[in-house]
Amino acid sequence: MYFDSFEAFLAMGKHAAYVWSAYGLGLLILSLNVILPMLNKRKVVAKQQARLRREHNKKRATSQ
Template structure:
C-alpha cells in the first residue's frame, strides 16, 4: 500500500483502530513475556545457589563428622 502522507499512514485506510491496537497488544504481550522470563530466571538462579550452599554445608558437616 502506498500512502500520500504520514497522517494517511497512521489512519491505515480507516482501519487504524484495529491495526494499531493489534500492534499494541502484541507489544504488551511480548514485554510481559520478557519480564516474566527474567523474574523466573532470577528466582531459579537464587534457588540453585541456595541448593548448592545447602549441599556444601551438608558435605562440610559430614567431613567434620568423619574427623571426630
C-alpha cells in the first residue's frame, strides 16, 4: 500500500481532481460501452418480436 491513510488516498497528493476525473471518465466510457449494447439488445429483440407478430397476423388474415 502506497498511501498512509484513506484521506491521503483520496487526496492523491495535490492531484485529486486530475486523477479521479481521469479514472472516472475512463470507467464511464468503458461502462457506457458495455451498457448501451445491453440496453440495445432489448430493443432489437422487441423489434424482431413485433415483426414476427405482424407477419403471423398477416398470415392468419390471408388464410381466413
